Amino acid sequence: MSGAAPKKDPVAVEAEVREKIHLEILKRTGAYHANDHVLLPSGQHTTEYIEKTLVTTEPSFTEGLGGVIAKHFAQWPVDLVLSTGPGALILSHCVARAHPSRPIVIYGAKGLSRGKRRVTLPVEFQRLLRPGTRVLLVEDLVSSGTTLNLLIELVEHLGAQVVGVGCLWRRTSVEVDSKPVFSLVSRDFPTYDPEECPLCRKGVPLNEEFVKRSGHRRPSSVQEPNSS
Numbered sequence: 001m002s003g004a005a006p007k008k009d010p011v012a013v014e015a016e017v018r019e020k021i022h023l024e025i026l027k028r029t030g031a032y033h034a035n036d037h038v039l040l041p042s043g044q045h046t047t048e049y050i051e052k053t054l055v056t057t058e059p060s061f062t063e064g065l066g067g068v069i070a071k072h073f074a075q076w077p078v079d080l081v082l083s084t085g086p087g088a089l090i091l092s093h094c095v096a097r098a099h100p101s102r103p104i105v106i107y108g109a110k111g112l113s114r115g116k117r118r119v120t121l122p123v124e125f126q127r128l129l130r131p132g133t134r135v136l137l138v139e140d141l142v143s144s145g146t147t148l149n150l151l152i153e154l155v156e157h158l159g160a161q162v163v164g165v166g167c168l169w170r171r172t173s174v175e176v177d178s179k180p181v182f183s184l185v186s187r188d189f190p191t192y193d194p195e196e197c198p199l200c201r202k203g204v205p206l207n208e209e210f211v212k213r214s215g216h217r218r219p220s221s222v223q224e225p226n227s228s
């Protein structure tokens, strides 16, 4: 037996392969940048970057990925899918469409109140979240887990129950209040201080595009003309 490489657990190998496929899909939307040398708004450097707003721009990809999340939760009855934010809402539609329970889709609105993040549920939706309602939460990217924990609190405050959480991407370090979380990609970006960055040491040019974009470019907007 000497010299034989230890066999990898086939379940782990399959998960690895699936994650690679999902990353490839995200790369094709233009949202995921790998093997780069990126300046982050924090001043740190990283090799990978994801542009959240681009993640759900390809309907067929979003439908496919939403279908994978729905399949994972297919064994549990779900009455309602809840999300917040435009990207997560697009994805949640795709998840709900593919789930055998045919759940309805509702959404909360993200906002700030005295410097603290909050999620508000429109009044029209409140009667749909009742004691006993089985809720699947859907997110696009989970980086800190704050939004998810607010959504969980909202659901439980109304007496409903969270069946689980489905998302496209989760940073591995994020803990979500003891709910089953299923993510298509579970990954942390390695981040470095400039002084300790191995890419700087190798002389790889620094990509400042994403920081410049948020700092110097303004979003496009149009306005209704003044009526006279």
Ligand SMILES: [Zn+2]
Pocket (backbone or CB within 6 Å): 037, 045, 194, 197, 198, 199, 200, 201, 206
């Ligand atoms: Zn660097």
